[in-house]
Amino acid sequence: METTLNEFIRALRTAGAQVSSAEAIDAARTLALIGYDDRQRMKDALNVVLAKSEEEKDIHDKLFEMFFSRKSAPQRERKADEKEQGKDSKSGAQQMQKQAGGGAPQQAGGAPGQGGGGGREPGFMELAQSQDPDQVAVALERAADAVGVDDIRFASQTAYYVRRIMEKLGVDEFERELARQLDDPSRKAQRRAAELAQARTALQRQARALVDQRFELFGRAAQEAFMNEVTVNREIGQLAVGDMDRIKAIVARMAKRLAVRHSRRRKQVQRGMLDTRKTMRVNAGHDGVPFELVWKTKRKDRPKIVTICDVSGSVARYVRFLLLFLHSLKDEVTDLSAFAFSAHLKEVGHTLETLSFEKAMDRIVMDAGGGSTDYGQALVDFQTDFMDVIDRRTTVLILGDGRSNQTDPRIDIFQEIADRAKRVVWLCPEPPRRWGTGDSAVLRYQPFCTQLLYCASAADLERAIDDVLTAYD
Numbered sequence: 001m002e003t004t005l006n007e008f009i010r011a012l013r014t015a016g017a018q019v020s021s022a023e024a025i026d027a028a029r030t031l032a033l034i035g036y037d038d039r040q041r042m043k044d045a046l047n048v049v050l051a052k053s054e055e056e057k058d059i060h061d062k063l064f065e066m067f068f069s070r071k072s073a074p075q076r077e078r079k080a081d082e083k084e085q086g087k088d089s090k091s092g093a094q095q096m097q098k099q100a101g102g103g104a105p106q107q108a109g110g111a112p113g114q115g116g117g118g119g120r121e122p123g124f125m126e127l128a129q130s131q132d133p134d135q136v137a138v139a140l141e142r143a144a145d146a147v148g149v150d151d152i153r154f155a156s157q158t159a160y161y162v163r164r165i166m167e168k169l170g171v172d173e174f175e176r177e178l179a180r181q182l183d184d185p186s187r188k189a190q191r192r193a194a195e196l197a198q199a200r201t202a203l204q205r206q207a208r209a210l211v212d213q214r215f216e217l218f219g220r221a222a223q224e225a226f227m228n229e230v231t232v233n234r235e236i237g238q239l240a241v242g243d244m245d246r247i248k249a250i251v252a253r254m255a256k257r258l259a260v261r262h263s264r265r266r267k268q269v270q271r272g273m274l275d276t277r278k279t280m281r282v283n284a285g286h287d288g289v290p291f292e293l294v295w296k297t298k299r300k301d302r303p304k305i306v307t308i309c310d311v312s313g314s315v316a317r318y319v320r321f322l323l324l325f326l327h328s329l330k331d332e333v334t335d336l337s338a339f340a341f342s343a344h345l346k347e348v349g350h351t352l353e354t355l356s357f358e359k360a361m362d363r364i365v366m367d368a369g370g371g372s373t374d375y376g377q378a379l380v381d382f383q384t385d386f387m388d389v390i391d392r393r394t395t396v397l398i399l400g401d402g403r404s405n406q407t408d409p410r411i412d413i414f415q416e417i418a419d420r421a422k423r424v425v426w427l428c429p430e431p432p433r434r435w436g437t438g439d440s441a442v443l444r445y446q447p448f449c450t451q452l453l454y455c456a457s458a459a460d461l462e463r464a465i466d467d468v469l470t471a472y473d
Contacts, residue, residue: 014221136206143207144207150214154226162207169207252328302393306337306338307338307396307398308382310373312342315401319340327352346368387417387420397468398427403438403439411445414445425467428453429455
């Protein structure tokens with residue numbers, strides 16, 4: 001049972017549940033106390049010990065049903081084996097005979113199984129035609145363990161592992177017999193060949209079902225993690241339509257991770273230089289004995305972010321994910337102002353707050369995305385109507401390629417914004433080799449930016465926003 005518990009914990013970790021070594025030890029101790037007879041009691045106890053969040057509890061409950069349903073049949077068979085071994089132990093001669101491989105000879109076309117009780121292992125044909133589901137389940141489990149099917153990581157590996165299991169069960173000799181029957185033109189041989197092919201298909205179908213189940217337990221999460229890693233590092237402009245749902249879910253998880261990370265940093269107790277005066281005052285009631293220490297702290301600002309986004313056709317998709325990121329961080333970044341422009345600049349924060357995100361983005365692109373791109377005019381609009389939103393604790397986050405169709409970029413207004421703000425971070429979706437080429441004015445803005453970053457993927461966005469929030473920690 002200890003091995004089974006370790007396998008279950010491995011499946012939980014593969015699926016994304018953060019099970020620590022201490023929690024694994026607690027789970028083993030819990031099962032030692034409550035036993036294994038009551039399935040629901042066991043499930044509830046492991047849920048309490050191994051799952052810490054609602055998401056992890058859902059993962060646990062789903063995997064528990066899947067994992068222990070596959071274990072039930074082999075466990076029944078092992079108990080039968082143990083019972084049989086107990087009977088045999090009464091006779092030393094019988095026990096020695098069993099250990100020496102005594103018993104009925106193995107069926108032709110079969111192959112020895114792996115592990116398990118002391119009796120004869122069934123041959124391939126016997127398994128294929130068996131009416132005992134427990135016998136078949138045990139043989140398949142042993143063969144699957146022998147070929148390492150728990151190492152499956154991609155659905156495309158299913159056929160490979162099915163074939164390995166079939167070989168372990170003795171299908172090679174079986175298929176040689178099938179070939180001999182097919183070469184014989186007699187009606188009897190052809191009927192026999194059809195029976196053999198049908199038996200092989202039936203067992204192969206069960207082997208595939210087992211591999212599919214193991215993939216759900218040990219491979220699905222690993223495959224998803226790989227696909228997410230590929231997607232998160234792919235340029236947003238190159239994402240296919242089919243990637244959109246995946247990337248949205250990834251961005252939501254990234255935002256949640258950032259929110260937790262920076263919330264914890266602000267909650268950490270300050271360390272560094274002792275504030276002697278405050279320590280003495282706080283401990284006056286203890287006759288000056290410093291039971292409570294007070295450390296000198298530096299006042300930290302709450303994040304205040306102003307985003308100015310180019311929503312012209314060339315960069316609109318990047319803006320969608322930046323605003324999705326920030327929208328997902330609304331509990332962490334409560335002071336957020338959002339503006340969008342192609343030519344004239346518009347305030348879009350209210351739209352983001354009152355509509356669903358998808359509808360809000362469609363409205364923003366429709367209202368602010370028309371016309372020829374003009375960074376200078378957008379800065380004039382900002383200076384006229386919204387300059388007061390910037391103060392000493394504001395980070396101005398600009399997303400755009402800086403291509404202004406040869407119009408005046410109004411560097412003077414941009415410098416004024418930089419002078420008023422805490423930081424100015426420009427995220428450019430174009431690679432650095434194109435900065436300053438053609439009608440790109442991004443290098444003219446660069447001297448007044450705290451950072452000018454190439455930002456083309458969701459991973460780039462996460463790093464940029466993490467850096468912005470770190471400035472407030």
